[in-house]
Structures are given as C-alpha cells and as structure tokens.
Amino acid sequence: MNQNTDLLTLRSVSKSYGTVPVLHDIDLSIRDGEFLTVLGPSGSGKTTVLRLIGGLEPLTSGEIRLDGQDISRMPINRRPFNTVFQDYALFPHLTVSGNVGYGLSVRHIQRKEIARRVAEALDLVQLGRFADRFPAQLSGGQRQRVALARALICQPRLILLDEPLAALDLELRRQMQVFLKSIQREIKTTFLFVTHDQEEAIGMADRICVMEAGHIRQLGTPHDLYYKPNCEFVARFFGENNLVAGKLGPIQGELRSIETALGRLVCSISNQPHLKAATDGASAYAAFRPEALHLADAKDTDNRFPGTISDMAFAGSSTVATITAGADNAAQRLRLRVPSRVDGSALKSGEAVSLSFAPHEGHLVLA
Amino acid sequence: MSKADSTLPAERRLSLLVTVLAFALPVIFVLVPLAIFLGYSFFSVDQGTIVYGLSLGNYARFFTDPVFLPVFWNTIVLCVSVAIICILLAYPAAYFLTTLKGRWRYALLMLLLVPLLMSYVIKIYAIRSILGLNGFLNKALVALGILQEPSTLFVFNMNAILLTLTLLLIPFAVLPIFLSLERIPQVLLRASDDLGASGLQTFLRITLPLSLPGVASAASFVFVLAIGDFLTPQMVGGISGFTFGRILYSQFGTAYNWPFGAALSVALAVVVIAAILIGERFGRNRGISV
Numbered sequence: 001m002n003q004n005t006d007l008l009t010l011r012s013v014s015k016s017y018g019t020v021p022v023l024h025d026i027d028l029s030i031r032d033g034e035f036l037t038v039l040g041p042s043g044s045g046k047t048t049v050l051r052l053i054g055g056l057e058p059l060t061s062g063e064i065r066l067d068g069q070d071i072s073r074m075p076i077n078r079r080p081f082n083t084v085f086q087d088y089a090l091f092p093h094l095t096v097s098g099n100v101g102y103g104l105s106v107r108h109i110q111r112k113e114i115a116r117r118v119a120e121a122l123d124l125v126q127l128g129r130f131a132d133r134f135p136a137q138l139s140g141g142q143r144q145r146v147a148l149a150r151a152l153i154c155q156p157r158l159i160l161l162d163e164p165l166a167a168l169d170l171e172l173r174r175q176m177q178v179f180l181k182s183i184q185r186e187i188k189t190t191f192l193f194v195t196h197d198q199e200e201a202i203g204m205a206d207r208i209c210v211m212e213a214g215h216i217r218q219l220g221t222p223h224d225l226y227y228k229p230n231c232e233f234v235a236r237f238f239g240e241n242n243l244v245a246g247k248l249g250p251i252q253g254e255l256r257s258i259e260t261a262l263g264r265l266v267c268s269i270s271n272q273p274h275l276k277a278a279t280d281g282a283s284a285y286a287a288f289r290p291e292a293l294h295l296a297d298a299k300d301t302d303n304r305f306p307g308t309i310s311d312m313a314f315a316g317s318s319t320v321a322t323i324t325a326g327a328d329n330a331a332q333r334l335r336l337r338v339p340s341r342v343d344g345s346a347l348k349s350g351e352a353v354s355l356s357f358a359p360h361e362g363h364l365v366l367a
Numbered sequence: 368m369s370k371a372d373s374t375l376p377a378e379r380r381l382s383l384l385v386t387v388l389a390f391a392l393p394v395i396f397v398l399v400p401l402a403i404f405l406g407y408s409f410f411s412v413d414q415g416t417i418v419y420g421l422s423l424g425n426y427a428r429f430f431t432d433p434v435f436l437p438v439f440w441n442t443i444v445l446c447v448s449v450a451i452i453c454i455l456l457a458y459p460a461a462y463f464l465t466t467l468k469g470r471w472r473y474a475l476l477m478l479l480l481v482p483l484l485m486s487y488v489i490k491i492y493a494i495r496s497i498l499g500l501n502g503f504l505n506k507a508l509v510a511l512g513i514l515q516e517p518s519t520l521f522v523f524n525m526n527a528i529l530l531t532l533t534l535l536l537i538p539f540a541v542l543p544i545f546l547s548l549e550r551i552p553q554v555l556l557r558a559s560d561d562l563g564a565s566g567l568q569t570f571l572r573i574t575l576p577l578s579l580p581g582v583a584s585a586a587s588f589v590f591v592l593a594i595g596d597f598l599t600p601q602m603v604g605g606i607s608g609f610t611f612g613r614i615l616y617s618q619f620g621t622a623y624n625w626p627f628g629a630a631l632s633v634a635l636a637v638v639v640i641a642a643i644l645i646g647e648r649f650g651r652n653r654g655i656s657v
Contacts, residue, residue: 054561055560055561056557056561075560076557076560076561077560077561077562077563077564077565078563081561082561082562083558083561085554085557085558087554089552089554089555089557089558091555091558091559091573092555092577093576093577102559102562102564102572103562103563106559106562106563106564106565106568106572107563150562151562154562154563
C-alpha cells in the first residue's frame with residue numbers, strides 16, 4: 001500500500017437531481033491506503049459523493065477512475081467497494097454470521113471458506129460470541145461493528161462509511177473512532193468516511209476534504225485545515241476561530257500585514273503562494289484561534305490591541321472569554337481560550353485588557 | 368385538591384365503562400355465540416325437534432360416516448390449492464406494484480381492489496357466464512383453435528369452484544403481500560447490491576424472505592375465506608363440486624339438523640383456527656419484529 005499512489009480519482013464530477021444541482025465539477029483523488037474524511041454541513045453534497053463512488057446513483061457528468069480505468073458506468077455489484085450504511089442496513093432475517101458472510105455467499109464461495117473468514121472478521125471486530133444472534137438482539141455499537149465486518153470481509157479496495165457513528169451516543173462514538181482507526185491501520189484498506197462532525201474528522205482522518213454547497217472547499221491534513229484554511233468558509237467552519245476583516249498590506253518575508261478595525265495586524269503567509277500573490281488593498285480576513293489570543297505583555301510589540309472582557313464561560317478543560325475589541329462603531333467580538341485552573345481565572349468580566357497574538361499564529365484568508 | 372376529588376371519580380367511571388365495553392362487546396358478540404354453537408353440537412334431533420341431552424353422537428357420526436371425512440379432506444385440499452394459486456398470481460402483481468413510483472402505485476392498487484366493492488353474487492354470476500359450456504372461455508379457446516369443441520373441464524365441477532374462488536379471493540392476497548413488500552427498507556436492497564449480489568440473488572435472499580410474513584397472512588386469509596364459503600360451490604359447483612360448506616349449509620337448511628351442523632362447524636372451526644395459527648407463526652419473523 002503506497003499512500004502516494006492514487007486509488008480513485010473523481011474528474012469534474014457533477015450531479016443534479018432533476019434541475020437541482022448538488023455537486024459542481026468535483027475533482028478529488030483518494031490515495032491508496034489512506035483514511036480520507038469528507039466533512040461538511042448537511043446539504044453540502046458529501047453523502048452524494050459517497051453514493052456516486054459506491055454506484056448507488058449515476059453521475060450526471062464527469063468520470064470516476066479506479067487505477068486509471070473509468071468505472072463511472074460500472075454497476076454497483078461489480079464495484080470493488082463496500083459501504084457501511086448510516087443505519088447499518090443489516091439484514092434482519094439473517095444472523096450476525098449470515099450478515100457478515102453475505103458478500104461471500106453471493107459469490108458462491110465454499111461454505112468452509114466462508115465460515116473461516118466470517119470467524120476471522122468477527123474476531124477482528126470483537127463480536128465472535130455474537131455470531132448466532134439476530135441484528136435486533138444487538139446494541140447500536142454492536143450492529144455498527146457487524147456492518148463494518150460485513151463490508152470488509154469482501155476485501156474491497158475502498159470502504160465507504162456514511163456517517164456510521166451518527167446514531168451512537170458520545171462515549172460510544174469516541175470508542176468507535178479509536179476502534180475504526182485501529183482497524184483501518186490493521187487491514188490497510190482505504191477508508192472514505194463521510195461526517196458532519198469535526199471532532200470525528202480530526203480524530204481519525206489522514207486527510208480531510210471540506211465540502212460546502214456542492215463544492216470542495218479544501219483538501220488537506222487536519223493540521224493544514226486548522227492552521228492554514230484557504231477560505232472564509234473553512235476558517236469559520238473548522239474549529240473555533242476569530243476573523244477580523246481588513247485590507248491586505250505589504251509583505252515582509254513570510255509575514256504580511258493587514259489593516260483592520262483593530263489596527264495593523266501581521267500574519268503568517270508561509271507556504272501559501274496565493275496570499276503572496278494577492279494585490280495590496282485586497283479584502284481579506286485576519287484569522288487567529290482563541291487559544292492563540294492572550295493578554296499582552298511587554299514582549300508583544302506586534303498585533304497588540306485593547307479590549308474589554310464582556311463574558312467569561314467555564315467549559316470544563318478550558319475557559320472561554322468573550323472580548324469586545326476595537327472602536328465603538330467597528331467593535332469586534334473575539335474569543336479567548338485559556339486552560340481552566342481550580343482557583344479560577346485571572347481574567348475578570350468587565351475588565352479592560354490589552355491583547356495580542358504571535359504573528360506566526362495568525363493567518364490570512366481572502367474574502 | 369377538592370376539585371381533583373370531584374373530577375377523578377367521574378373520569379374513573381368513564382374509563383371503567385370503556386374498559387368493560389372493550390371486553391364485553393367481543394365476549395357478547397363473538398365468544399358467547401361460539402359457546403352456544405359448541406353447546407348445540409352435543410345435542411341431537413329427534414323427528415324435527417332438538418333434544419337437549421348431551422351426547423357425542425354428532426362427532427361419532429362425523430368420524431364414522433363414509434360421506435363426511437372425504438368431503439372434508441377434499442375441501443381442505445381445494446382451499447389449499449386456491450390459496451397457493453392466489454399467492455402465485457398475487458405475488459408478481461404485488462411486486463410489480465412496488466416497482467411503480469408514487470401516485471401510479473396506489474392508483475393501480477385501488478384498481479385491483481375495486482372488485483371488492485361489487486356484490487359477491489353478481490361476481491359469481493359474471494364468472495359463471497365466463498366458465499359455462501357456451502361461456503366466454505370456451506368460445507375463446509375454440510375460436511383460437513386450442514380446443515375442437517367446448518370443454519366440460521371447468522363447467523359445474525370442482526375445477527369451476529377452484530377457478531371462481533381464486534378469482535374472487537385474489538385481492539385478499541395482493542394486499543398483505545403488497546404491504547409486506549412495501550415495508551422492506553430500500554436500503555437493504557442497496558446493501559445487497561453493494562455486497563455484490565445480482566438482482567436475482569437480492570430477490571431470492573432478501574426480498575422474498577422478508578416478504579414471507581405477508582405471504583403467510585395472505586395464504587391464511589384466502590384459505591379461511593375459501594373454506595367458509597358455501598355460496599360459490601353452490602352456484603358453480605353443480606353436482607360433482609360438493610364441498611364441506613355445502614354440507615354444513617344443508618344441515619341448517621334442508622336437513623334441519625342444527626346440532627349436527629354445529630358439530631360440523633366445530634370441525635371447520637378447528638381447521639380455520641389451525642390455519643390462522645400457522646399463518647401467525649410464519650407471519651412473525653424472528654428478526655423483523657423487534
């Protein structure tokens with residue numbers, strides 16, 4: 001499994017239901033052996049991408065290539081992909097082993113061989129003891145694992161997962177995330193995971209593809225998406241963020257200044273050539289994470305501005321301060337996050353403070 | 368507090384009344400008549416008057432007289448055949464209905480159910496005119512050259528009863544099968560495709576087993592309706608098409624032997640209850656009803 005070769009490529013794929021377009025000219029490459037998460041709000045077209053790849057629906061235009069060969073018209077039962085459906089779609093009249101072995105038995109594989117591989121797959125998902133139960137006798141998490149075993153027993157080139165954790169409660173969801181990731185490492189199969197939950201995406205994915213309104217907004221590692229969002233949508237959607245509008249100013253090496261209501265701010269543009277290429281005076285946002293914002297001390301000369309703490313909210317491991325900064329007619333609401341301490345925070349509601357963030361922790365997105 | 372005290376008893380009285388009615392109505396209108404019937408089956412008739420003395424004579428006659436058991440058995444075979452033919456014809460129709468989209472599906476379903484709105488007797492007359500020696504079916508077969516001359520194969524005999532009952536009862540088979548097919552989540556069929564199954568494999572391994580509860584209730588519906596029918600055999604069966612229902616009818620009518628008729632009804636009721644229980648047994652599929 002070489003993570004640098006492309007397993008599956010979508011080329012200018014579009015999809016419309018009647019006259020309603022849901023996907024516009026999508027280009028996407030899935031690498032062999034990776035865990036790729038498609039993340040987006042509901043209605044972004046993420047599930048449609050998965051259904052098109054799985055063959056559950058025909059394309060409107062464009063093509064899907066597997067190992068360089070066009071499979072756009074290949075019928076669903078011929079595609080070497082298997083899907084884990086959102087509500088698991090287990091066959092209620094078959095036992096756990098009947099469900100898991102289904103993909104093998106329709107291929108007329110010998111009974112003994114099926115029994116051996118079913119036992120193997122059930123061991124992998126830790127359900128060996130439940131082989132003779134019916135789906136109705138299982139808990140949500142167990143059904144989830146049956147669905148996974150059923151999909152991976154056919155040794156597909158790609159496993160498609162359609163929000164498979166959405167129906168589980170929080171604790172179980174976290175366990176399943178770890179479990180899914182470990183299985184993916186073990187069997188080294190490519191996973192395409194669709195979700196609207198960022199935490200899920202960050203926790204499992206090698207790469208994340210952020211979608212909005214039928215377009216792919218950004219594709220990259222969770223780290224890239226978090227620290228180098230390429231547009232306002234990703235900057236706002238992916239994690240908490242502070243965005244301050246302004247006009248781009250001159251470049252100084254790996255930094256670029258931006259004139260905002262909070263004064264001149266300086267942000268990093270390293271490895272982002274499109275920000276280097278943008279003209280002076282172009283509309284943009286300075287973006288900095290709540291955990292990057294802090295009370296200014298004498299060392300902080302850049303990105304220094306006054307503000308007033310309007311609210312403090314305890315959120316468990318961290319405490320979030322809401323801050324009003326800038327002149328009255330252009331007041332900005334910012335968020336500042338600090339680790340919680342048992343003796344409370346040094347910050348007080350109503351207090352006037354001086355704030356700052358390090359230039360390399362700020363980034364720019366074009367408006 | 369005092370207000371609650373005054374309203375509660377009234378509410379309670381109402382709910383008590385509803386509860387009593389809910390249990391009393393079926394008891395009065397179903398169980399009591401059945402019990403009276405069962406009681407009658409132990410009486411006997413002497414010169415046109417009913418003798419109210421308990422005896423097992425009626426049942427002994429049913430089991431020993433060479434007339435009744437063969438007719439009883441033949442009738443069961445006939446009704447099982449009707450049920451099987453109805454299922455074989457209704458299943459493809461119901462399946463076809465589920466492949467239709469939206470409005471068409473229900474429009475066609477209604478069309479299939481329209482015969483239920485017509486009078487039973489009129490339908491039988493209509494079928495008689497199709498089946499008769501000079502009926503539409505014979506004329507058509509002769510005209511097509513399949514037969515040299517009109518056949519007596521389906522004129523006033525068991526075959527005529529079989530055909531007529533099948534035609535009359537098909538709607539009762541289509542409906543439960545259609546409902547069970549419609550209840551199968553589409554995603555299960557997609558999952559089967561996704562796992563590599565062909566269309567035929569998906570049908571045989573997923574659709575068919577999941578629709579069996581509907582098939583079972585359709586079969587028991589049709590069987591029960593067919594075995595209780597005496598009018599159809601009476602009208603299209605002629606002399607050779609003698610069914611248990613006709614014997615029963617004659618005991619209450621011409622023979623005027625209510626106790627013996629009651630005993631025969633009890634025998635019929637046993638078969639009907641067995642059919643319903645079997646249908647129920649297969650209708651409840653382990654995994655499906657959680």
